[in-house]
Amino acid sequence: MLTKRIIACLDVDAGRVVKGVQFSSLRDAGDPAELALAHGRAGADEVVLLDISATYEHRSTLLDVVSRTARQLFIPFTVGGGIRCLDDAAAVFDAGADKVTVNSAALADPALITRIARRYGSQAVIVAIDALRISHDDGMFFGVKATGGRHSTGRDATEWAMEAEKHGAGEILLTSIDRDGTRGGFDCDLTLAVVNAINIPVIASGGAGAAEHFVDIFRDGRADAALAASIFHLGLAPIGALKQELQAAGIPMRWPC
Numbered sequence: 001m002l003t004k005r006i007i008a009c010l011d012v013d014a015g016r017v018v019k020g021v022q023f024s025s026l027r028d029a030g031d032p033a034e035l036a037l038a039h040g041r042a043g044a045d046e047v048v049l050l051d052i053s054a055t056y057e058h059r060s061t062l063l064d065v066v067s068r069t070a071r072q073l074f075i076p077f078t079v080g081g082g083i084r085c086l087d088d089a090a091a092v093f094d095a096g097a098d099k100v101t102v103n104s105a106a107l108a109d110p111a112l113i114t115r116i117a118r119r120y121g122s123q124a125v126i127v128a129i130d131a132l133r134i135s136h137d138d139g140m141f142f143g144v145k146a147t148g149g150r151h152s153t154g155r156d157a158t159e160w161a162m163e164a165e166k167h168g169a170g171e172i173l174l175t176s177i178d179r180d181g182t183r184g185g186f187d188c189d190l191t192l193a194v195v196n197a198i199n200i201p202v203i204a205s206g207g208a209g210a211a212e213h214f215v216d217i218f219r220d221g222r223a224d225a226a227l228a229a230s231i232f233h234l235g236l237a238p239i240g241a242l243k244q245e246l247q248a249a250g251i252p253m254r255w256p257c
Helices: 034-043 063-069 084-095 104-108 111-120 157-166 190-195 211-219 239-248
Strands: 005-011 016-021 024-030 046-051 075-082 100-101 125-137 140-148 150-154 170-175 200-204 225-228
Touching: 005 034, 005 100, 005 200, 005 239, 024 034, 024 046, 034 046, 034 063, 046 063, 046 140, 063 084, 063 111, 063 150, 084 100, 084 111, 100 104, 100 111, 104 111, 111 125, 111 150, 125 157, 125 190, 150 157, 157 170, 157 190, 170 190, 190 200, 190 211, 211 225, 211 239
Parallel strands: 005 046, 005 225, 046 075, 075 100, 100 125, 125 170, 170 200, 200 225
Antiparallel strands: 005 016, 016 024, 125 140, 140 150
């Protein structure tokens, strides 16, 4: 059985790690390089750094922050935010990233996924999908939001994940806006819907608050990896202890556990 991954997320705004609820009410959580080092030592399988204001502010990723953080890590390091073209991706890789994640720019131009995948390989391209439950006369669906959750796209999350895979995405980073920062548990329905529709790994994000939430998302949501931020930054769920609990629950984990 394939092992599951625990990924620590650093949401960065103006060079500092921040955390909020449902993409708003941001508060400072620390220095990205220091937190990345701590999470790596604690047993995180990967670290993701998202420059959450880059797209909204129409600027490139803060490469000095990426470079400084990359020097602290000996585990896979993914960077996203402000990657609008192949040159932006190249700059982030040159700064030390192992993978990039694209979101709004890929929605506007899905061929961007293909261009990056052709140069660096599909394994290096993650498409981030920010999804929100939307009710209408025909029922409920998971709508895709762009620009850090600010703009609706009218797209369905499952359909967009399928298209992203066809364009060369190697993974999907799937965030539930409804659950983001709530610590009430991952959205297993959303995750399972996307997992069942595609053949590439799905990273579940949004809502982690306790070890049982990770058990649920791996068992019921069938996620390949689970990403969390504040519970790791604040020490509410030490990664090593979390892995031990998951291993005891029958979830195969990577070392250390």
